[in-house]
Amino acid sequence: MPANTIRDNGIIEGVIWKQILKFFFPILLGTLFQTLYNTADAIIVGNLLGKEALAAVGGGTSTAINLVIGFFTGLASGATVIISQYYGAGKEDKVHKAIHNACAIGLWGGILISVVGFFASEPLLRLTKTPQDIMGMASSYMHIYFAGGFIVVMYNIGAGIFRAFGDSRRPLIFLIAGCIMNIVMDLLLVGAFRLGVEGAAYATVLSQLLSLVLVIIWLRRRNDCCKLIFKDIKFDSLMLRRTLMIGFPSGLQSMLYTISNLMIVTGINSFGTDTVAAWAAYGKLDSLFWMICGSIGVAVTTFVGQNYGADRIDRARKGVRTSFTIGLSASFTIEALMLLFSKYAYRLFVTDAAVISIGVRIINLIVPFYFTYIFVEILAGAIRATGKTLVSTMFTVFCIVVMRTLWLLVIPRFYSSLEAVLLCYPVTWIICAAAFILYYKFGNVYRHTKGEA
Secondary structure, eight states, X not given: OOOOOOOOXXXXXXXXXXXXXXXXXXHHHHHHHHXXXXXXXXXXXXXXXXXXXXXXXXXXXXXXHHHHHHHHHHHHHHHXXXXXXXXXXXXXXXXXXXXXXXXXXXXXXXXXXHHHHHHHHHHHHHHTTOOXXXXXXXXXXXXXXXXXXXXXXXXXXXXXXXXXXXXXXXXHHHHHHHHHHHHHHHIIIIIISOOHHHHHHHHHHHHHHHHHHHHXXXXXHOOSXXXXXXXXOSOOHHHHHHHHHHHHHHHHHXXXXXXXXXXXXXXXXXXXXXXXXXXXXXXXXXXHHHHHHXXXXXXXXXXXXXXXXXXXXXXXXXXHHHHHXXXXXXXXXXXXXXXXXXXXXXXXXXXXXXXXXXXXXXXXXXXXXXXXXXXXXXXXXXXXXXXXXXXXXXXXXXXXXXXXXXXXXXXXXHOOSHHHHHTHHHHHHHHHHHHXXXXXXXXXXXXXXXXXX
């Protein structure tokens, strides 16, 4: 292992708001480019191939993909927490082992995802009552995407490793490169070569491959304990056990969360292709908020994780408070923009008046409650950073999954409308936010647990 020491760490020493913003903005920009090339798929597909193709690559298809991908991404988040804690504590040997253990998880998990996801595609689409007129296109898209699922998982693992030790700039560079390639390949494969939704799937996988190659190159070029050494990629029993203890609840939470979303998609699909297309386009617009929410969550997890590892608890608490100011300000800005310009935003994807009308209804119902989830994301990130992911999972499973499932089983039976289905989002967000606020305020979040040394 390289003998270099970990360099001065601003996350545990610098001005708090500056360090959070310094880490937050590259993640935000990176997520923006991630959103951009996902949105580029939808814009190009919707305008060149029509609303049926847009419905096929978005909505239920994206949710079904997240069901499989999300579990392993959540599992890998345990490795990110461990790396950030060891890095903050200056334990170089353990940082090195944790990084290569994470790569081993990504390697074998990615292969499993490719196999399971490929064969589960059509059953998932049938389970969610995907309209028959888009079933063929949706199935083809998912088969290609899952065939490259290994690439997607390994890239997310690599980007998480960089962020764990406070480098959010390079993942941004990798994403920009992937974004540019994805747009070019979309125009080439969907537009020029007319490969349909299959072309959009190939473009996404190839752009992720480029980002993964860049991650590997930069990790190989490092000269410290974070350098990637291929022969060291293997499971470490201690690291694997800690990773599973921290990451499995997050993976389970992600999977159960997505299952509840699949139930919602099933309800949405029952309203026909126009509604499915409107929901697919909304998913791309909706991602503008979630990229902010997710970025602040990652920043909080890294900031709290490193300061928790360095036993600087007061600084960790101050970082959480500062993150609320940043997150809520951004959330209210996004809400205002989406509510004011919803009709024009939808026209980026489709020109069909019925689809746009349904989309505006969706935005007006859900968007005003975005700010409530900022509390969930920040507090869950802080709790995960201390290794107490089981608590976060229990809250999320009950407040989001259980409550949402009960809502979907009961309310639509009495009120058969799109609004009756979608109201479960703001209702469960509010309940979940209240639960996290109470636990963070009165629970002993920052108590160190056994096995962290």
